[in-house]
Amino acid sequence: MKLVRFGNAGQERPGVVDQQGRVRDVSGRISEWVGEAIDPASLAALSATDIASCPIVLAGVRLGPPVPTPGKVVCVGLNYADHAEETGFELPSEPLVFFKSPTAICGPTDPIIIPKTAEAVDWEVELACVIGRRTTGVSEREAMAAVAGFGVANDVTERNWQFERGGQWSKAKSADTFAPLGPWLVTPDEVGDLGSRRIWLQKNDVVRQDSLLSRMIFSVPRIIAYLSEFMRLVPGDVILTGTPRGVAYNKFDPDYLRPGDLLRCGIDGLGEQRTQVVH
Numbered sequence: 001m002k003l004v005r006f007g008n009a010g011q012e013r014p015g016v017v018d019q020q021g022r023v024r025d026v027s028g029r030i031s032e033w034v035g036e037a038i039d040p041a042s043l044a045a046l047s048a049t050d051i052a053s054c055p056i057v058l059a060g061v062r063l064g065p066p067v068p069t070p071g072k073v074v075c076v077g078l079n080y081a082d083h084a085e086e087t088g089f090e091l092p093s094e095p096l097v098f099f100k101s102p103t104a105i106c107g108p109t110d111p112i113i114i115p116k117t118a119e120a121v122d123w124e125v126e127l128a129c130v131i132g133r134r135t136t137g138v139s140e141r142e143a144m145a146a147v148a149g150f151g152v153a154n155d156v157t158e159r160n161w162q163f164e165r166g167g168q169w170s171k172a173k174s175a176d177t178f179a180p181l182g183p184w185l186v187t188p189d190e191v192g193d194l195g196s197r198r199i200w201l202q203k204n205d206v207v208r209q210d211s212l213l214s215r216m217i218f219s220v221p222r223i224i225a226y227l228s229e230f231m232r233l234v235p236g237d238v239i240l241t242g243t244p245r246g247v248a249y250n251k252f253d254p255d256y257l258r259p260g261d262l263l264r265c266g267i268d269g270l271g272e273q274r275t276q277v278v279h
Helices: 040-047 081-087 140-146 159-163 220-230
Strands: 002-006 013-017 023-025 073-077 096-100 125-131 147-154 198-203 206-212 238-240 262-267 271-278
Touching: 002 023, 040 147, 096 220, 125 198, 125 220, 125 262, 140 147, 140 220, 147 262, 147 271, 220 238
Parallel strands: 073 238
Antiparallel strands: 002 013, 013 023, 073 096, 125 147, 125 238, 198 206, 198 262, 262 271
């Protein structure tokens, strides 16, 4: 299934994308994509019901992030070798973990707002993984059973805040709208082989990032198992799994984001975002 949330910001309702690509309103069955509703067993049971009997949502409705504000957004840095090389860092021997404020999350077509003191706002298209059940101390073999679904994310980052303001990553990545998520969350049964999928980003119609998920250093099961050693993962938690080569940072003349820029990014089979940059 493809899970969505539709409607005005702060008033979204849960929906499912049907076989014809139409959004169906499932708010009569599910109050929100949280807690037990996104447990893999609950999603499998919902998938077995007649979704076609749910009301069709008007075409063109705004899609919000496919899950509401999570308890935490956990990020993995430098998870593609080519990105580590372009940013000048050594390859990590273990997943490099940091956090992004949950309040940074917005919808897949909501504008990216450049904060007042920001001067070096960069892009990072990433695979997002949403946890569907309480998870602690799992093995890699057990890890995928905890996944509610996968989606597209953009880990927007202010590089001056990241490297010139105390060397602390989370504050560089946590401004409002710095985490567009969606358009939908695709359940694992529909995703199949992740590794063969292309991940890409265009800035003003020019391809800037173009890679395959198979090029990640640490796989999704490895990341989940690793995180679960150190923290409890709960339903709705979002994990961002790293970005490939092609960001603006460390270029000879970095072309950071400016008002009026248009970003398109996506992952094959997981959807596409289209976001305008504004002040």
